[in-house]
Amino acid sequence: MTRAATFLLALAAAAAMVAGCSGTAGADRPTVVVTTNILGDVTHNIVGDDIDVRVLMPPGADPHSFQISAAQAARIESADLLISNGLGLEEGIAHTVQAARSEGVPILEVAPQVNPIPFDTHGDSAALDPHFWTDPDRVAAATESIRDAVVRHVPGVDRAAIxxxxxxxxDRISDLTTAMTALFDSIPAESRRLVTNHHVFGYFAERFGFEVIGAVVPSGTTLASPSSADLAELSEAVRTSGVGAIFVDSSQPSKLADVLAKESGERVEVIELFTESLGDAGSGASSYLEMMETNATRITEGLK
Ligand SMILES: [Zn+2]
Known part of the structure; x- marks a missing residue:
């Protein structure tokens, strides 16, 4: 082999090493792990492409029952920051979040930061409601909490850009609430009543002036199931209040709500909303802002 050829080979080897190094640096990008896809979307909007955002729950996941794989659990322990909804929402992965905490991973639990309210289940529960995202003002507050946690815990971020x-x-959330309020103004005051499949709309009702008549599953979690007495009571409430529609989450079976609609009267409609989770691309709920717009339109059409 000539000297020139040896030199060229050495150059090629050096180039390969440089390429290999930059590949390794890519794997060391700062990483934020987010449990729910709704908070994942909010986080993406804040950090852009500067940080690797890994969202555990896929579109359509039920955050109450979602469970994690061993590979996902391992990823959490090397994250720079773990963002969870908190207040007991993620029952299926509570253990993993606790394990990450013991490993020293910084954790932002968002719901406790945004002035949470108790469940309104006939006053028999003092537990705080984790479903804060149904109030966009609280998502604006959550945006600020997430921004602050990222700046504090994730190394090397561009603070001005964030x-x-x-x-x-x-600002976009503020435009959303303006649009939602304008839509709801067309619903007569006496029709601003909601029946849902579980207690998911406490914050929404408070923010936009609705009354929650009841829930098919009279609980703050989808993991509970209603007794026949619960259904009879709710059926009566639906009949006497003249509610025109029952709203169910797109990730939940609507069978119970269908039964209830039949028992309560022919004109009760069952309408699907995206309440717990984003939907797939093209579903009308591929982002938080789109999800809220779609829900507001369907609620307005169902009640006015
Ligand atoms: Zn829920």
């Missing part, structure tokens, strides 16, 4: 993106996202 601040700008968070501000822009809060």
């Amino acid at each position: 601040d700008d993106r968070a501000d822009a996202y809060v």
